[in-house]
Amino acid sequence: MRVTILGTGAIAGAHAEAITGLSAYGVDAVLAHAVDIDPARAEEFARKHGVAAHGAGLADVLTETDVLHVCTPPGAHVAATVAALEAGVHVVVEKPATLSLAELDRIAEADAGSTATFTQVVQHRFGHGLRQLRRLLDDGALGRPLVATCDTLWFRAPEYFEVPWRGRWDTEGGGPTMGHGIHQFDLLLAVLGPWSEVTAMAGRLARHVDTEDVSMAIVRFANGAMATITNSLLSPRETSDLRFDTEAATVELSHLYGYSDADWTFTPAKGRDDVGQLWQPDPMALPSGHLAQLVPTYRAFAAGEAPPVTVHDVRGTLELVAAIYRSAFTGAVVRAGEIGPGDPFHESMRGTGPGWAPVKDLGAERG
Incomplete structure (x- = not known):
């Protein structure tokens, strides 16, 4: 080819x-x-x-x-x-x-x-740890997934946004929710499946940008599981962390921009020593990355x-991005399937707009 x-x-x-x-x-x-x-x-x-x-x-x-x-x-x-x-x-x-x-x-x-x-x-969907976790859930070996956390805590200094297309709705589409945290919560969706509703907050706390520099969301999934998602560009000790609590075990991943089997931790629930041997590393597996x-x-x-990964898979994740912004900017709970043609958040992640002023207006105010 x-x-x-x-x-x-x-x-x-x-x-x-x-x-x-x-x-x-x-x-x-x-x-x-x-x-x-x-x-x-x-x-x-x-x-x-x-x-x-x-x-x-x-x-x-x-x-x-x-x-x-x-x-x-x-x-x-x-x-x-x-x-x-x-x-x-x-x-x-x-x-x-x-x-x-x-x-x-x-x-x-x-x-x-x-x-x-x-x-x-x-x-990140193609690392061995993710594929193993998905298989164990599909097989029922870990029971139902119940609780999850998904934290993208990264740091981007002010000079990072000197690149003209960064930090703008019209060229980057959003802040860390759109361009950074999407790596991790796509993995969250790959494990837990379709989401059903979300409520969120977003803020521009420290960077001179049009978009947010931090967002937080609470998500309910179609299978009943609940998760929190944090997306930040203001966190000096950078880490990407996911945790999945199931009926039988806690499975955790801590890395930054890519993972291998060494970055996963598996903890059986009390009285569930029978699942301890289910989690096995694969020395021959590729780390998560483009080649994988x-x-x-x-x-x-x-x-x-x-x-x-089809366009349908991609849409599920992008719809969650839009829903986080819609909930953050309107204060409403957003349910899957609500954002369609005619909705401002279908046309742009900015939607009806955040409550803060655009950078050009902010600069004028400061001047």
Whole structure:
């Protein structure tokens, strides 16, 4: 399969390394093109990663591409994805796939009408620990899931937001709820399944941005489980923590940007020593990451099958993002399925808007 990477910024390197690593798993793929609006950056990327061709135009290479990796800032995802799907090219897009549910619904429509398929990078779903936990829950070995916590406690200094598209609703889609915590609560959804209702708060506490810099939510799931979600860019000791309390055990994951089996802790409930041996590491398993997701994804592409993460999976997570913002900005409980066409939060994560002033107005007030 001939692969093109669109957008050769920082995250594109992880994609290039993963594509190169596919051959070790029996996947025949070659990184054939690198495309960027900055020709010099595309050239440098191509030289570093051994890409045969580089340039600034996507349309010129779609006819020579089987899989397109979209690694641009989020605001440019939709146009490239739809163009590729209409050309019969599979698409792997970085998260968040779109800035709104409305944009994702456009992609879903293009995906339904294409001979190719769409998927989004959600690499944490593909670590061995997550897959083992999901299997044990499916088998009933751990009983019902009851309580969970999901904390993305990261730190981004003020200079991080000097990049023009960061911290803005129109180009980044939101703050840590949209662009950072989504990594972890996507994993939460992968374990607990569909959510049913959410109530949330959000605030701009310390960063000079239009979006929030922290949010907190309480979520009820369709299976009855309840969870808390915290998304922060103000936490000096950075960590990503998830905890799942089931009837038979507590299963915990503590990491930062990726995990291996060593990052998981399994604690049987009192009197449930029978489950202690169920949790087993796999020394041969890949750590969570792009390669772990791309191996089964590319195998699905080659077989003409749906990828392991579909546009439906992506929508469930993005709908939770929109619901967190809607609850935080309106003060209402939001239920799954409520946000559809005609709702302001379907068109933009900003929706009806937070109670704080935009940065330009804030600057004027301070001036």
